[in-house]
Amino acid sequence: xxxxxxxxxxxxxxxxxxxxxxxxxxxxxxxxxxxxxxxxxxxxxxxxxxxxxxxxxxxxxxxxxxxxxxxxxxxxxxxxxxxxxxxxxxxxxxxxxxxxxxxxxxxxxxxxxxxxxxxxxxxxxxxxxxxxxxxxxxxxxxxxxxxxxxxxxxxxxxxxxxxxxxxxxxxxxxxxxxxxxxxxxxxxxxxxxxxxxxxxxxxxxxxxx
Amino acid sequence: xxxxxxxxxxxxxxxxxxxxxxxxxxxxxxxxxxxxxxxxxxxxxxxxxxxxxxxxxxxxxxxxxxxxxxxxxxxxxxxxxxxxxxxxxxxxxxxxxxxxxxxxxxxxxxxxxxxxxxxxxxxxxxxxxxxxxxxxxxxxxxxxxxxxxxxxxxxxxxxxxxxxxxxxxxxxxxxxxxxxxxxxxxxxxxxxxxxxxxxxxxxxxxxxxxxxxxxxxxxxxxxxxxxxxxxxxxxxxxxxxxxxxxxxxxxxxxxxxxxxxxxxxxxxxxxxxxxxxxxxxxxxxxxxxx
Numbered sequence: 001x002x003x004x005x006x007x008x009x010x011x012x013x014x015x016x017x018x019x020x021x022x023x024x025x026x027x028x029x030x031x032x033x034x035x036x037x038x039x040x041x042x043x044x045x046x047x048x049x050x051x052x053x054x055x056x057x058x059x060x061x062x063x064x065x066x067x068x069x070x071x072x073x074x075x076x077x078x079x080x081x082x083x084x085x086x087x088x089x090x091x092x093x094x095x096x097x098x099x100x101x102x103x104x105x106x107x108x109x110x111x112x113x114x115x116x117x118x119x120x121x122x123x124x125x126x127x128x129x130x131x132x133x134x135x136x137x138x139x140x141x142x143x144x145x146x147x148x149x150x151x152x153x154x155x156x157x158x159x160x161x162x163x164x165x166x167x168x169x170x171x172x173x174x175x176x177x178x179x180x181x182x183x184x185x186x187x188x189x190x191x192x193x194x195x196x197x198x199x200x201x202x203x204x205x206x207x208x209x
Numbered sequence: 210x211x212x213x214x215x216x217x218x219x220x221x222x223x224x225x226x227x228x229x230x231x232x233x234x235x236x237x238x239x240x241x242x243x244x245x246x247x248x249x250x251x252x253x254x255x256x257x258x259x260x261x262x263x264x265x266x267x268x269x270x271x272x273x274x275x276x277x278x279x280x281x282x283x284x285x286x287x288x289x290x291x292x293x294x295x296x297x298x299x300x301x302x303x304x305x306x307x308x309x310x311x312x313x314x315x316x317x318x319x320x321x322x323x324x325x326x327x328x329x330x331x332x333x334x335x336x337x338x339x340x341x342x343x344x345x346x347x348x349x350x351x352x353x354x355x356x357x358x359x360x361x362x363x364x365x366x367x368x369x370x371x372x373x374x375x376x377x378x379x380x381x382x383x384x385x386x387x388x389x390x391x392x393x394x395x396x397x398x399x400x401x402x403x404x405x406x407x408x409x410x411x412x413x414x415x416x417x418x419x420x421x422x423x424x425x426x427x428x429x430x431x432x433x434x435x436x437x438x439x440x441x442x443x444x445x446x447x448x449x450x451x452x453x454x455x456x457x458x459x460x461x462x463x464x465x466x467x468x469x470x471x472x473x474x475x476x477x478x479x480x481x482x483x484x485x486x487x488x489x490x491x492x493x494x495x496x497x498x499x
Binding site for chain 1: 242273274275313314315316317318319320321322324325326327329361365369370371372373374379421423424425426427474477478479480481497498
């Protein structure tokens with residue numbers, strides 16, 4: 001990794017990268033709301049450069065992290081850092097507010113829990129949890145019977161073992177999503193196949209390692 | 210072949226007559242679904258980065274991003290060539306190597322987090338010095354990293370390695386514990402002895418606060434990495450001689466978490482307390498960050 005802090009640099013970069021993946025790289029503006037130790041030490045640790053580097057799609061060992069401010073400006077990406085109190089969360093936590101080019105807004109909250117490891121704890125107001133340690137499939141879908149069964153059946157067809165899986169929903173019968181962490185990599189075929197399932201809105205993969 | 214506690218690791222070692230590094234490689238093979246060669250290749254890349262970061266810190270003119278540290282590793286290495294080191298050649302070298310890595314880290318250079326960037330000097334310095342002193346091969350060093358990672362995995366699973374959560378004890382204490390266990394196994398000690406060494410390391414710095422000046426991973430971090438290698442070597446020496454930790458490793462790890470939780474926010478990588486809050490610390494912060 002690139003120094004100086006695994007929590008504040010490598011972990012921060014990974015959090016940015018997850019946000020980048022969730023927004024599919026289509027980001028016009030980003031606001032980072034920094035909590036706890038992140039808020040107090042982000043300049044010294046290069047947390048700001050690392051978060052922004054992640055948003056630009058860099059990995060934690062990318063030597064371009066050092067120059068992420070200049071690179072973001074060159075890409076005309078708007079960015080801003082704020083100190084914030086995000087409540088009873090890990091001391092190294094950030095809320096990432098994204099505005100995509102089509103005007104769609106996203107909000108991702110994640111913590112850097114030490115040694116460069118991370119945990120995403122909220123996406124668009126829904127509390128959840130995944131670490132990015134495993135290939136992670138995020139499947140927004142309509143909360144209807146059979147959607148989960150059909151999705152997992154596809155994974156079984158491709159002999160992909162599910163390590164962890166959780167389902168979340170906003171309201172009964174409305175928008176919901178699955179988070180599926182698997183043992184083996186997931187290829188684009190599988191994702192295309194899952195997208196074709198009735199009532200599946202989208203499917204995308206988040207891998208950070 | 211999985212374990213989350215020291216006792217589980219020991220029973221795996223004892224049942225199958227394996228070393229910690231052997232158990233760890235088997236665990237990784239299953240979890241990462243990879244061959245032994247793939248695991249070893251991956252660790253060899255880390256070993257190479259570790260060596261390069263030491264080399265870079267000792268040969269290049271390093272200045273941290275803020276300008277607060279840089280060149281200290283070199284000073285120790287230069288003095289050891291003209292004067293007899295007070296703490297012996299091995300220790301003197303280990304100190305300068307660990308500081309070299311920290312300086313490279315503070316300059317936003319490439320290092321291996323072991324377990325974190327702020328404590329990244331301890332494991333490479335300890336291992337590379339030992340290799341030079343006892344003519345160890347890279348294959349043996351890879352085994353040492355495996356032993357160390359088993360210890361690091363147990364600590365991060367049951368406690369924390371984040372300074373923001375547990376203070377410096379969780380960073381340089383964990384790194385020293387990892388390095389000490391590696392030294393014990395590389396020197397032919399038993400898995401039990403390796404865990405005694407790891408426990409001793411954490412006990413020696415229990416309660417150590419994380420109070421970086423201006424929030425930078427520079428001072429006092431660099432010197433605490435130097436004390437970390439000393440901690441690792443001293444604890445390994447004791448364990449190899451059969452000196453045991455009275456409190457078992459798992460209980461020490463739990464203690465470290467509890468002590469970390471009771472540290473106030475000011476002393477957990479917030480740059481609000483400890484040395485960061487001294488008149489000099491505050492002046493430096495103002496000079497660097499404005």
